[in-house]
Amino acid sequence: PATAAPAAPVKDFRKNPFPAELKERVLLNGEGSAKETMHLEIDLDGSGLTYEAGDALAVIPHNAKDVVEDILETTGLDRNAIVTLKDGDYTLEEALTSKLDVTGISLPVLNRYYALSQNKELDDLLKPENKKLLQDYLYGRELIDVLHQFRATDITADSLVSIMRKMPPRLYSIASSPKAHDGEVHLTVGVVRYDAHGRKRKGVCSTYLADRIEEGEKVDIFVTPNKHFKVPANPDAPLIMVGPGTGIAPFRAFIEERQATEAKGKNWLIFGDQHYLTDFLYQTEWQGYLADGVLTKLDVAFSRDQKEKVYVQDRIRENAKELFAWLEKGASFCVCGDASRMAL
Numbered sequence: 389p390a391t392a393a394p395a396a397p398v399k400d401f402r403k404n405p406f407p408a409e410l411k412e413r414v415l416l417n418g419e420g421s422a423k424e425t426m427h428l429e430i431d432l433d434g435s436g437l438t439y440e441a442g443d444a445l446a447v448i449p450h451n452a453k454d455v456v457e458d459i460l461e462t463t464g465l466d467r468n469a470i471v472t473l474k475d476g477d478y479t480l481e482e483a484l485t486s487k488l489d490v491t492g493i494s495l496p497v498l499n500r501y502y503a504l505s506q507n508k509e510l511d512d513l514l515k516p517e518n519k520k521l522l523q524d525y526l527y528g529r530e531l532i533d534v535l536h537q538f539r540a541t542d543i544t545a546d547s548l549v550s551i552m553r554k555m556p557p558r559l560y561s562i563a564s565s566p567k568a569h570d571g572e573v574h575l576t577v578g579v580v581r582y583d584a585h586g587r588k589r590k591g592v593c594s595t596y597l598a599d600r601i602e603e604g605e606k607v608d609i610f611v612t613p614n615k616h617f618k619v620p621a622n623p624d625a626p627l628i629m630v631g632p633g634t635g636i637a638p639f640r641a642f643i644e645e646r647q648a649t650e651a652k653g654k655n656w657l658i659f660g661d662q663h664y665l666t667d668f669l670y671q672t673e674w675q676g677y678l679a680d681g682v683l684t685k686l687d688v689a690f691s692r693d694q695k696e697k698v699y700v701q702d703r704i705r706e707n708a709k710e711l712f713a714w715l716e717k718g719a720s721f722c723v724c725g726d727a728s729r730m731a732l
Contacts, residue, residue: 401610405448405557406435408609410601411572418666424579425634425669426598427563430609433571437610441565441641442617445573446557448608449596455491455532456484459548462535469545474554480545488552491530491592495522498534500551505540528584558593559612561724563637567648573609576637576669617722623651626719628711632660632689632700635725636669642722647682655682656714658707660689660700700725 412429430445439445460467460481467481473488484490495514502510513522531552564574579598580591601607619642620627627646629639636659646655657674661667667690668674677683687707691697704711715721 401437402446405446405608405610406432406437407606408432408435408437408573409606410597410603413598413603416576416669421666422662423633423667424581424598425667426575426577426579426594427670428575428577428597429569430573430575430607431571432573437573439562439566439573439611440613441562441619441645442614442638443562444559444612444614445562445575446559446610446612447575447593447597448555448557449593450486450600451484451488451490451555451592452590452595452600453485456481458532459484459490459535462532463540463543463548465543465545465548471545471549473549480549483549487555488549489555489592490552491532492553493526493529493531493534497531497551497553498522501534501538501540504543504547504551505538507538507540510534510538528589530587530589533585533587557610561635561637561641562611563640565641565644565648568644573611574640576634576640578634617724619645619651620653620720622653622718623649624653626654626656626714626717628656628658628714628719628721630658630700630704630721630723630725632725634669635723638724639722640670640673643677643682647677647680654684654714654719656685656687656719657683658687658689658700658703660691660698660703662690662692664688664690664693 409431410428411431414427416425416427417423465480467479469480470477471480471483473483475487478487498510498514502514512518513525560575560577562573563576564572575597577594577597579594581595582589597607617638623646627642629642631637631639639657643655643657646653659669659674661669668688674683674686678686687703689698689700689703691699
């Protein structure tokens with residue numbers, strides 16, 4: 389009898405992310421916006437990666453050069469010193485740039501640093517009775533603040549890297565359907581920049597994607613499936629999508645999917661951001677879907693365009709009767725965004 393061929397081994401992309409080319413990066417916000425939102429198109433050619441609308445893309449960033457330089461300068465360590473990590477040996481500069489989380493601070497990080505520094509002031513901060521003080525200290529600060537404030541006199545390159553965790557991937561909702569963009573994956577990324585405690589801060593991954601990778605260069609990625617966030621299995625079922633800001637990303641993928649599969653179910657998008665003129669992400673696409681009838685209903689909430697701030701939850705309340713009618717007809721209700729800022 390014929391024997392089945394052995395299955396090809398499934399590549400573990402988490403352990404071996406795929407270096408994918410950044411094909412295109414477009415700023416979605418208009419001039420004068422307080423926000424910086426990037427649309428990114430990434431080439432999957434030759435990767436073997438597959439995804440579905442609703443999945444997330446994991447990106448493994450590199451740290452900013454100025455952040456790494458600040459750590460090297462503060463500690464006085466040799467950038468070319470060899471350090472040993474779980475996956476091999478690197479120069480200290482390489483490890484700080486692409487292997488380690490050099491910004492995040494947590495209780496385990498602080499405890500490991502205290503064991504190294506034996507700093508009395510840090511010891512006081514870590515005492516159980518000072519829990520509130522510690523929480524206040526952690527807010528808006530990064531590892532560089534700890535290195536500055538609680539000096540360690542005999543720190544070595546190996547001991548420095550031992551207090552840090554491995555660089556964690558950042559997950560972004562995928563903003564494309566593979567049925568609409570074969571061999572590509574799209575992202576919608578809000579770039580994080582702010583000032584805190586006298587320093588300019590920046591989101592590690594968002595500024596990596598916005599500033600430190602050029603079109604044509606490679607970024608390490610893998611797909612994280614999301615079984616519980618999908619386009620309705622029934623193509624005739626109505627779909628209600630609530631996506632403020634970059635929460636719009638998966639719904640761009642959902643609508644592309646519904647159009648590609650010629651799903652007959654009605655689609656309703658509720659989108660919110662700061663200003664109509666500068667922050668209506670993918671505006672021409674949504675208006676095209678409305679004109680084509682792919683999008684049945686579009687409600688928007690631009691919070692800063694009038695005296696009284698208006699948010700997506702206000703549009704939901706205003707449309708409560710119709711929304712309930714859609715739900716009665718079996719509509720899926722999907723929300724994507726910052727839950728802490730969007731509580732109903």
